[in-house]
Amino acid sequence: MQKENNMLNEEIMILNTNDIHSHLENLPKITRYITNQRKNNLLKGVESLTFDIGDALDRFHPLTEATNGKANIQLLNKLKLDGATIGNNEGLTNSHKQLNQLYDEANFDVLLANLVDDQTGDIPNWAQPAKIIVTAAKTRILVVGLTAPYDNTYPLIGWRVQDPFEVMKDILVKYKGQYDIVILLSHLGLPTDRKLAKRFVELDVILGSHTHHLLVNGEVVNQSLLTGAGKWGQHIGTVHLTINHHKIMQKTAQTISVDLIESKASDEIETNHYQQMGVELLKANQVAKLSFSMTPQLIGNSVIVNEALKAEAHKAHTEAAIINTGLFLRSLPEGIVTQNDIHQMLPHAMRVMKVRLDGYNLWRLIQEMEKNRRFLIKFQQKGMGFRGKYFGELHYYGIRYDYEKHQLFWRGQLVSPIETYEVAMPDHYLYIPFFPTIQIMGENTIYFDEDLRTVFANYLAKQYPIK
Numbered sequence: 001m002q003k004e005n006n007m008l009n010e011e012i013m014i015l016n017t018n019d020i021h022s023h024l025e026n027l028p029k030i031t032r033y034i035t036n037q038r039k040n041n042l043l044k045g046v047e048s049l050t051f052d053i054g055d056a057l058d059r060f061h062p063l064t065e066a067t068n069g070k071a072n073i074q075l076l077n078k079l080k081l082d083g084a085t086i087g088n089n090e091g092l093t094n095s096h097k098q099l100n101q102l103y104d105e106a107n108f109d110v111l112l113a114n115l116v117d118d119q120t121g122d123i124p125n126w127a128q129p130a131k132i133i134v135t136a137a138k139t140r141i142l143v144v145g146l147t148a149p150y151d152n153t154y155p156l157i158g159w160r161v162q163d164p165f166e167v168m169k170d171i172l173v174k175y176k177g178q179y180d181i182v183i184l185l186s187h188l189g190l191p192t193d194r195k196l197a198k199r200f201v202e203l204d205v206i207l208g209s210h211t212h213h214l215l216v217n218g219e220v221v222n223q224s225l226l227t228g229a230g231k232w233g234q235h236i237g238t239v240h241l242t243i244n245h246h247k248i249m250q251k252t253a254q255t256i257s258v259d260l261i262e263s264k265a266s267d268e269i270e271t272n273h274y275q276q277m278g279v280e281l282l283k284a285n286q287v288a289k290l291s292f293s294m295t296p297q298l299i300g301n302s303v304i305v306n307e308a309l310k311a312e313a314h315k316a317h318t319e320a321a322i323i324n325t326g327l328f329l330r331s332l333p334e335g336i337v338t339q340n341d342i343h344q345m346l347p348h349a350m351r352v353m354k355v356r357l358d359g360y361n362l363w364r365l366i367q368e369m370e371k372n373r374r375f376l377i378k379f380q381q382k383g384m385g386f387r388g389k390y391f392g393e394l395h396y397y398g399i400r401y402d403y404e405k406h407q408l409f410w411r412g413q414l415v416s417p418i419e420t421y422e423v424a425m426p427d428h429y430l431y432i433p434f435f436p437t438i439q440i441m442g443e444n445t446i447y448f449d450e451d452l453r454t455v456f457a458n459y460l461a462k463q464y465p466i467k
Contacts, residue, residue, distance in 0.1 A: 008246070010137040011046040013037070014183070014239040017079070018053035018209035019231040021089065022061035022072060024274045026233030026258050028267040031078050033236060033256065038080075047135050050079055053209035054087025054147060054187035059451075060347040060387045062278030062340065068098045071274070073106050081108035083131060085145030085185040087210060091115065092150060093349045095449065096158035100124060111145030111185055113171055114162040118155060130171055132179060139246045142179035144171055147187045148210050157448045164188055165199065172202050180246040183207065190228060197224035204248055205239055218253025227253045234258055282340035288460040289336055289467070296328030296345075299377060299393050304328055304345075309397035311459035315447055316354035316424035319398045319411055322369070323426065326381065326392025327452075337460065346453035349385040353427035356443035360417035363408045365437040366401055369394050372434045384431045399423070426452060 015034050020026070038048040057072040059065045064072055069090065076084065084106075094102060103110050103126045113129035116122055123129060130144040146168065149161040172182075181204050186193050189211035197203055203224045208215070214230035218239070229237035235255040242250040294304040305325055312321040330345040357365060376391040400409040408415040415421070427446045429435050438444065450458070 008137055008244060010135060010139065010243045011044075012049060012135065012139075012241040012243065013041050013046050014049045014051070014205065014207070014237075014241070016051045016053055016207050016227070016229060016237040016239075017056070017233060018187075018207070018229050018237065019055045019087065019212055020052075020233040021055055021058035021231065022064045023058075023232040023234075024061060024063070024075065025267075025271045027075055028270050029258050029261040029263065030233055030236060031075075032264075033258075033261050034079055049082045049133065049141075049183075051143075051183075051185055051207060052076055052079070052081055052084040053185050053207050054085050055089045055209065056084070056087070057093075058089050059093050059349055061275075062282050062343060063274050064278070065343050065347075066278045066281035066339075068094060069102050070105070071278075073103060077105070077107045082133060083109045083111045083143050083145065083185065085111050085187055086115075086127075086147050087187045088148050088150060089349070091147060091159070092153055092157070093451070099157075099159075100126065102126070111143055112147060113144055114146050114149065114164050114167040115154070116160050116162065118158045118160045121160075129167075130175065132175070137243070137246075139181065139243055140179045141181045141183060142171075142175050143183045143185065144168065145185040145187075148189065153446070156446055164192065165196070168196065168200055172200065181205075181241075181243075181248060186210075189213075190226070193224075193226050194221050197221035197226060205241075205251065207237065207239070214255060215253065216255050225251045225253055227255075229255050279340050282343055283338045285339035286466055287337045287339055287342060287457045288464040290332060290334055290460075290464050293334045294332040296325060296331065298325050298390060301395070302328075304332065305395050306397070307459065307463070308456055309395060311456045312352050312424035312426075313397060314459055315352045315450070315455045316422070316445070318354060318422045318424045320421070321397040321424040322394060322399070322429075324376070324392045324394050326388045326390040327386075327426070328392075329388055336466065337464075339457065342453045342457045342460075346456060347387045348426075348428070348452060349387070350452040351427045351450070352424055352447045352452060352455050353430060354422055354424055354445040354447070355438055356420060356422045356445075357437070357441060358417065359408075359415040359419045359421060361437055361441040362410075362421050362423070363415055363417070364441075365435060366399065366408055367406075368435050368437055370401060370403075376434065381432070385428050 041048045057069040110127040112127040133141045146164045154161045184206045187210045190213045208228040212231035213228035215228040219226040229235040309321040379391040381391040
């Protein structure tokens with residue numbers, strides 16, 4: 001009887017990463033720590049489970065850009081994950097085709113319960129809503145993956161995202177009686193995790209992400225232990241479960257700072273190799289040939305901004321465009337311009353958006369822009385697709401604003417309040433709080449087939465062809 005009781009006592013250690021965002025400089029340490037910890041756990045009779053909670057990739061890194069994220073999956077394979085879910089960077093910065101191919105060579109299960117193909121209505125064949133892991137002591141662990149429901153964005157690239165609360169309810173009904181413990185891989189953000197914990201008593205552990213929250217020792221909400229390991233691979237998340245007769249007797253969380261993990265000389269060599277490999281792959285793709293260099297500047301006109309405005313207008317089939325100078329981080333050289341030059345100049349996760357407004361609301365939008373103009377020039381914008389330092393100065397193409405008379409002109413003609421106008425701009429403007437008219441009154445079309453730098457590269461290729 002004593003032997004049987006000992007067999008039903010077990011220790012489980014969960015290790016997880018989240019929101020690495022292609023900060024590959026931390027991956028050698030992460031991989032080494034997780035590998036060693038699993039070996040130590042095995043010697044101690046502790047079972048190990050390893051997960052990634054999404055946003056592992058970010059196209060700011062040249063290797064991610066050059067391989068459409070597939071290199072990141074190869075690196076995750078080294079962690080020998082028991083499962084992973086996707087974040088908005090996997091889901092929204094890839095085309096429908098690219099996401100369908102992203103996990104072709106993954107050696108782990110992708111757990112994703114609330115994203116379906118818009119055409120078929122089914123979960124994509126590279127994912128599954130949940131899985132049951134059975135431990136050596138026969139404890140059944142149900143693992144579910146959920147991602148942030150960008151309702152207005154996913155349909156534009158052929159996906160339909162479902163309400164995580166409704167999906168969670170259905171999964172718990174479907175698997176009723178088949179599990180002892182439930183772990184949620186949540187790329188939903190801390191506020192949503194807290195709500196889920198209050199609603200579903202079945203959730204034992206919620207491994208969190210998306211809002212980049214760092215919960216050093218976790219957070220208990222009702223019966224759930226919530227975790228968060230920050231961002232950029234700066235921390236590794238751990239959860240310790242003490243189980244008796246398939247029931248959790250104790251659960252604790254801790255984050256491990258990657259800075260405290262011993263470095264090796266090979267770490268920097270390895271990460272520099274990833275960087276250089278991406279650069280070389282991008283350099284192999286020639287885009288255009290310039291007879292002069294194009295240099296951006298934060299304040300004032302420049303050729304590079306003027307060409308970008310025209311590229312936006314060309315993509316959206318409009319007669320006007322708006323862009324901000326802070327987007328342009330590098331110059332383009334005289335001579336051959338490669339995809340690497342374009343990527344270094346515009347590393348942002350943005351698309352071109354067409355905004356349709358009547359004349360009065362177009363005037364109101366420009367009023368908002370003019371009111372914020374000076375403040376935004378040195379505003380240190382972060383996130384939401386922006387990968388630069390300052391927002392910069394706003395520039396218009398096809399639009400002129402008369403400061404003295406507060407009048408707006410469209411292609412030289414005074415804007416009529418009752419006429420309809422279409423203007424191109426980065427989709428970033430829809431998500432930042434400075435221009436509310438776009439969201440409130442605009443009929444907005446985002447061109448998800450190409451990102452902003454691809455639009456710019458294609459325009460340059462036509463205007464400055466390599467002969």
